Amino acid sequence: MKEFYICDCAKVENQTITSYFVVAVKQVKSKKSGELYLSMVLADRSGQIQANMWDNVNDALSAFDQDDFVKVKGVVHKYNGRWQLTVHKMRRLGDAEIDYSDYLPKTTKDVDQLWQTVCNYIDGFQNPWLKSLLQEFCRDETLVAAYKNAPAAKTLHHAFVGGLLDHVVSLFNVCDLASRNYPQVNRDLLLTGAFLHDVGKLHELTYQRSIAYTTKGQLLGHMIIELEMLHDKIKLVPGFPEELKVLLEHLIISHHGEYEYGSPKLPMFPEALMLHYLDDLDSKMESMRAQFEREAELDTPWTSYNPSLARPLLNTKKFLEKGLAGSRLVEVPKSAVAAAAINSAAQNAATQETSTDDTSHDNGSADPPQSAAAGDGHAENGHSSDGHTGESRADEKPVTSPFEALQRKFESHKVTPMTEKPH
Numbered sequence: 441m442k443e444f445y446i447c448d449c450a451k452v453e454n455q456t457i458t459s460y461f462v463v464a465v466k467q468v469k470s471k472k473s474g475e476l477y478l479s480m481v482l483a484d485r486s487g488q489i490q491a492n493m494w495d496n497v498n499d500a501l502s503a504f505d506q507d508d509f510v511k512v513k514g515v516v517h518k519y520n521g522r523w524q525l526t527v528h529k530m531r532r533l534g535d536a537e538i539d540y541s542d543y544l545p546k547t548t549k550d551v552d553q554l555w556q557t558v559c560n561y562i563d564g565f566q567n568p569w570l571k572s573l574l575q576e577f578c579r580d581e582t583l584v585a586a587y588k589n590a591p592a593a594k595t596l597h598h599a600f601v602g603g604l605l606d607h608v609v610s611l612f613n614v615c616d617l618a619s620r621n622y623p624q625v626n627r628d629l630l631l632t633g634a635f636l637h638d639v640g641k642l643h644e645l646t647y648q649r650s651i652a653y654t655t656k657g658q659l660l661g662h663m664i665i666e667l668e669m670l671h672d673k674i675k676l677v678p679g680f681p682e683e684l685k686v687l688l689e690h691l692i693i694s695h696h697g698e699y700e701y702g703s704p705k706l707p708m709f710p711e712a713l714m715l716h717y718l719d720d721l722d723s724k725m726e727s728m729r730a731q732f733e734r735e736a737e738l739d740t741p742w743t744s745y746n747p748s749l750a751r752p753l754l755n756t757k758k759f760l761e762k763g764l765a766g767s768r769l770v771e772v773p774k775s776a777v778a779a780a781a782i783n784s785a786a787q788n789a790a791t792q793e794t795s796t797d798d799t800s801h802d803n804g805s806a807d808p809p810q811s812a813a814a815g816d817g818h819a820e821n822g823h824s825s826d827g828h829t830g831e832s833r834a835d836e837k838p839v840t841s842p843f844e845a846l847q848r849k850f851e852s853h854k855v856t857p858m859t860e861k862p863h
Contacts, residue, residue, distance in 0.1 A: 442459055442460050442484065442539075442542045443459065444457050444458075444459040445459075445484050445485070445486040445487075446461075446482075446483070446484055446486045446487040446488065446489045446523070447486035447487055448486075449489070449516050449523040449737075450737055452516050453516060453517065453518065454515065454516070454517055455515065455516060456513065456514065456515050456528075457513070457514065457515075457516055457525075458511070458512070458513045459484075459511075459512060460484075460509065460510070460511055460512070460533060460537070460542065461482035461483060461484055461491075461509070461510055461512055461543070462482070462483050462484070462507065462508070462509050462510075462543045463480055463481075463482060463483075463504060463505070463506050463507060463508050463509075463510055464480075464481040464482065464483040464488060464506070464507075465479075465480060465481035465506065466478065466480050466504075466505065466506040467479045467480070468497075468501065471494075475497075476497050476498075476501075477492060477493060477494050477497055478491075478492065478493035478497055478500060478501070478527070479491075479492055480492070480493070480527075482510075482512065482525065483543065484542055484543050485541070485542060485543055485544055485545045485546060486545070487545075487734055488734075489523050489524065489525050490519075490522070490523075490524045490525070491512070491514065491524065491525040491526075491527050492524065492525075492526060492527065493526075493527040493528075493530070494526065495528075496529075500530060503530070503531060503532060504530070504531070504532040507652070508532050508533075509532070509533040509537075509538050509543070510530050510531060510532055510533060511530065511531050511533055511537075512525070512527055512529070512530045513527070513528050513529040513530070514526050514527040514528050514529075514530075515528070521738055521739065521740070522735075522738070522744070544600070544601050544647060544651070545600035545601065546600055546601040546602055547600055547601065547602030547603060547605075547606045549602070549606060551588040551589070551602050551605055552588075554588075554602075554605045554606065554609045555584070555587070555588055555605060557609050557612070558578075558605070558608065558609060558612065558635070559578060561612050561616070561631055562574045562575065562578065562631075562635075565628045565631070566627075566628055567626075567628040567629070569677065569680055569681060569684055570628045570629065570632045570684065571628070572677045572680075573632070573673060573674065573677050573680065574632060574635055576673045576676045576677060577635070577639070577673055583639075583642065586642040587604065587605055587639070587642060588602065588605055589601050589602060589647075590602075590603070590604040590605075590641055590642050590645060590647070591603040591604060591641070591645055591647055591651050601647060604638055604641055604642075607638070607722060607723070607726070608634060608635060608638070610722050610726075611634045611637075611718060611719060611722050612631055612634055612635075614718050614721070614722060615627075615630050615631055615634050615714070615715070615718055616631070618630075618714060618718060619714075622710070622714070624710060625710050625711055625714060626710075626711055629684075629687060629688075629691075629711045630711040630714060630715060632688060632691075633688065633691035633692070633695070633711060633712070633715045634715060634718075634719075636666055636669075636670060636688065636691065636692055637666070637691065637692060637695045637715060637719060638662060638666075639662075639666055639669060640661075640662030640663060640664070640665030640666035640669065641662050643656055643657065643662075643665050644656070644657030644660075644661065644662040644665060645657060661702065663692055663693050663695075663696075663702070663703075666692045667689060667692060667693070670685075670688060670689065670692065687709070687711075690705065690707075690708065690709070690712055691711065691712050691715055693705055694706060694707045694708065694712050694716065695707075695712070695715050695716050695719055696716070697716035697717070697720065724748075724749060727746065727748050727749060728746075728749070728753055731743050731744075731746055731753055732753070732755050732758075741754055741755045741756075741758040741759035741762060742754055742755075743755065
């Protein structure tokens with residue numbers, strides 16, 4: 441059993457480790473000096489890490505191949521914010537040293553419970569033909585065992601043991617929800633398409649050492665394999681309607697949605713279109729989740745480039761947490777302080793003006809009051825022409841901007857900005 445996994449890098453930064461990995465990628469490259477070095481991607485069940493061997497390269501060139509299991513000694517460190525391993529020594533492992541469970545990533549969910557969820561959905565079908573067909577798949581013990589363990593893809597999404605079943609259960613759940621919102625959709629037909637759309641991955645992919653394509657998978661692809669599997673099971677359901685068979689075939693061959701993505705036909709009825717979009721949605725959401733998990737220790741909320749989505753990704757949870765943590769360091773925002781200062785200055789100016797006016801009246805030095813005809817309000821008893829006292833009104837809103845403070849300053853001094861040039 442391995443003692444060090446790639447997910448443990450933070451615990452051994454700048455330390456020498458010795459551990460076991462599978463070689464996911466092996467490339468021979470040249471340094472600026474022209475000397476050769478080995479660039480590798482090493483993997484175990486917890487993830488992958490870039491590994492470089494700078495010295496003694498000639499001894500290692502023929503010592504192992506891609507997809508081999510190797511024992512590695514090297515130093516774990518960070519480069520451009522990402523973990524790397526500088527390899528000092530490595531050798532191929534013997535068969536007796538290999539524990540396959542150490543190297544292939546595996547779903548953390550209970551596969552038996554996931555499979556029971558699939559069976560519960562099938563048991564609830566209203567269409568007897570579709571229900572009987574999928575029950576034939578479920579009676580095939582070899583197929584069920586493979587369905588519980590197969591990955592859903594080599595690299596793009598759900599690329600781990602149990603990934604196919606994980607993906608299909610998630611797809612069943614979103615198909616069930618979507619069909620409730622669109623009553624014109626045949627729920628049983630849609631769910632049958634979800635069960636069948638990737639079942640050919642059982643034969644397209646192999647996952648004994650690492651996830652790779654079989655020869656059959658390379659030559660035919662999973663959609664052709666799925667049509668073969670569908671036809672074999674339909675033979676076990678006497679009288680299966682030809683119309684349903686054609687619909688299921690179309691669901692299989694159109695679920696990639698576009699010609700350039702490998703579908704020979706575009707989705708041409710509601711269940712086919714919905715299957716394509718929901719399958720695409722679930723795969724992309726998983727791709728994002730997996731990348732956030734792999735790069736959880738990066739300081740930035742932005743991930744590195746995601747090849748399957750052709751873009752970097754923003755981890756909104758990390759982005760918001762970082763922003764909120766920063767805002768706690770500032771007790772009062774500067775804008776609020778500035779607004780409060782302006783508000784206070786405006787109120788003080790208004791108070792001083794009122795006090796000055798009162799003093800002027802007491803000393804008999806004030807100008808004669810304007811007649812009532814000069815305005816709509818009264819000028820008696822200290823009231824302004826708009827009918828309010830010189831003091832701030834109780835319902836007056838606080839100043840929120842420098843412009844508003846300036847505007848109130850004009851009003852308090854009864855200054856009206858000129859709109860025309862004086863003649």
